[in-house]
Amino acid sequence: MSSIHSVKRSQSHLAWDNSIPPAIRVPSGSAVSFDCLDASNSQITATSTRTSLxxxxxxxxxxxxxxVFVEGAxxxxxxxxxxxxxxxxxxxxxxxxxxxxxxxxxxxxxxxKIWSLERSSEGADDGYxxxxxxxxxxxRIPLRPFAGEMGVAPGKPGAHSTIPPYATGGNVDTRHLSKDATLYLPVEVEGALxxxxxxxxxxxxxxxxxTAIETxxxxxxxxxVLKDKPYVKTPHFTTHSPHGHDEEFYCTTGVDSDIREATRAAVRHMIAFLVAEHALSRDEAYMLCSVAGDLRMHEVVDMPNYVIGMMLPKSIFVNTDESG
Structure with missing residues (x-):
């Protein structure tokens, strides 16, 4: 699909750093297309062998x-x-x-392992x-492409590695962030970057x-830019079931170097979401998390931080205007 704004392959960087000049500036609500190399930065190609590693x-x-500098953020x-x-x-x-x-x-x-990726024909029943x-x-592996890295610049100055995930996103490696998903990131600097x-x-x-199937x-x-979600302190997202069922989820995450603390944070952030968006008490929200929420290990290898998610099916809210 076409987009008014675009970022080229050459417009890339190797650290999260709020001093990096923006590649482009766009108004809030803009669509932006990105042409991205694989995670090896093209060091591995379709003809590479094990010795290339x-x-x-x-x-x-x-x-x-x-x-990308987003105006108004x-x-x-x-x-x-x-x-x-x-x-x-x-x-x-x-x-x-x-x-x-x-x-x-x-x-x-x-x-x-070098893979050949076979696209589906239009209207096929095997997804992508x-x-x-x-x-x-x-x-046979079903394909569901997504970007492993999505984030905004941290408020803390200096260069921060792109290898681990952070509260501001980064290498979250969360497979649920595919087409039609929506990610929410906390902004820490002007323009979000x-x-x-x-x-x-x-x-x-x-x-x-x-590694996944890197491509x-x-x-x-x-x-x-949203001004009404102060409870978003780590990446939140909405997504559909990866198994083809017509189910939509709201997910909160915890990002921490201690896997238990990351898990506790994911639940804590879901409680904050339920209190803010569904007018529940903290006690009610905590019980609802236990009854209906699923904890997932989204990312467990990009040290020093883990990403743990709590996914809540939106179908449980049968008589309300579903937020997110």
């Missing part, structure tokens, strides 16, 4: 495109990011990179498409080996 320059990994506001379209390339890669991943100590040797993990063994990258064609919750991508989002 030995020459990876780690300082060049996880670049993001931007930043100020500290304390919320940036609404509507994911309008995500288009993956026709290839991708998954790797075991020594030192990365949940079981890095058990898998010390490098490994690389699929990729064969092993055709002879009949293992939004950036995006790290294309994934498919990923499980947690991304346990440290170049073209993604279009709409960026809108």
């Amino acid at each position: 030995a020459s990876l320059v780690f300082a060049q990994l996880d670049q993001v495109n931007g930043p 100020n500290p304390g506001d919320t940036l609404r990011v509507d994911v309008l379209d995500v288009q993956a390339a026709d290839w991708g890669w998954t790797a075991l990179i020594p030192g990365f991943g949940l079981l890095a100590d058990e898998f010390p040797e490098p490994a690389l 498409g699929h990729a064969w993990f092993d055709k002879e063994k009949g293992i 939004f950036s995006i990258g790290d294309g994934h064609a498919a990923q499980g919750d947690g991304e346990v080996c440290g 170049p991508m073209n993604v279009t989002v709409r960026l809108t």
Whole structure:
């Protein structure tokens, strides 16, 4: 799809830093398209082999495109990011990179898989498409592309690595942020300074080996400044079920170097959302989280921080104007 505003592949950076000049400035409510390389910054290609991993320059990994200055955004506001379209390339890669991943100590040797990504024809019933993990063994992966990195610049000065996630977003690696999802980010600097990258064609919750199906991508989002969601202190989002069911969820997240504290924060933020948007008491909200909320490990490998989410089905609100 076309967009008035665009950010090129060359307009990228390798740190979250509020001193980086914006690539473009846009009014609130604008759609912006981004042409993004894969997370390796094109160090891995469709013809790469396992030996290519030995020459990876780690300082060049996880670049993001931007930043985009959104007019009217100020500290304390919320940036609404509507994911309008995500288009993956026709290839991708998954790797075991020594030192990365949940079981890095058990898998010390490098490994690389190059995928062929098969797009669905218009109107097909298999969603976006699929990729064969092993055709002879009949293992096929449904594709659901999304950007692993979406965030705004932190208020704290200096350069902050793009590898971990933060309260302001970043490498959240949350597979539910695909087309038609909406992400909410807390703004800490004027203009928000939004950036995006790290294309994934498919990923499980947690991304346990440290890589998904990494792929170049073209993604279009709409960026809108909101003044009425002060409870958004970490990434929140709305999304549909990844399994094709017609169910929509509101999700809050906790981001912390302690996985239990990240989990506690995800629940705490959902309580704040329910109090603000559905007029519940804190006691009522806490009980509703226990009865209807699902906790998910969204990202568990990009140290030092974990991302834990609490997902609440919006269908439980049968007689109200659903917020989010």
